Amino acid sequence: MSNEFQAHEIRDIIKINYKYSMGGQSKFFLELMKNKKILGAKCTKCGKIWMPPRINCSDCFVPADWVEVKHTGTIEVSTIVWFTTSAFIKNIPYATGYIKLDGADTALLQGIFSENLVPSKIKKGKRVRAVFQKEREGKMTDFFFVPEDEYSNWISKPEFEGGD
Ligand SMILES: [Zn+2]
Numbered sequence: 001m002s003n004e005f006q007a008h009e010i011r012d013i014i015k016i017n018y019k020y021s022m023g024g025q026s027k028f029f030l031e032l033m034k035n036k037k038i039l040g041a042k043c044t045k046c047g048k049i050w051m052p053p054r055i056n057c058s059d060c061f062v063p064a065d066w067v068e069v070k071h072t073g074t075i076e077v078s079t080i081v082w083f084t085t086s087a088f089i090k091n092i093p094y095a096t097g098y099i100k101l102d103g104a105d106t107a108l109l110q111g112i113f114s115e116n117l118v119p120s121k122i123k124k125g126k127r128v129r130a131v132f133q134k135e136r137e138g139k140m141t142d143f144f145f146v147p148e149d150e151y152s153n154w155i156s157k158p159e160f161e162g163g164d
């Protein structure tokens with residue numbers, strides 16, 4: 001009989017229920033969930049509007065105030081996603097990109113969905129608009145962007161709605 005160690009392994013599942021706090025960013029997620037507002041943060045010194053919002057300006061290191069930005073914006077850079085996590089696999093292929101929302105000075109990384117996803121739909125400079133889930137949980141997945149010319153089609157679907 002060999003004395004060589006051999007591990008005996010059993011495949012099993014660990015299920016963990018947990019919660020985490022959005023901390024100082026909580027207001028962004030609460031306003032998104034309750035009122036479909038997209039909040040940025042405006043530096044109290046230089047006036048730069050950060051999106052996603054920051055508690056303090058990363059340039060001046062002073063506090064920033066909450067400020068609402070528009071639901072429309074311009075794609076700065078994008079890509080088509082073919083490999084993703086289980087949460088998004090049903091959406092493949094979809095796009096993701098950095099979108100500079102009107103009224104913001106920095107760009108937000110967010111999903112871009114299209115009924116006809118071709119590179120020309122999501123290229124730099126294309127205009128997009130936010131579509132919201134009807135059932136919102138206060139998460140980034142509560143909204144996504146669509147090309148402006150597809151907006152009315154997307155918000156007519158039963159699970160989605162437009163912002164005001
Ligand atoms: Zn600043």
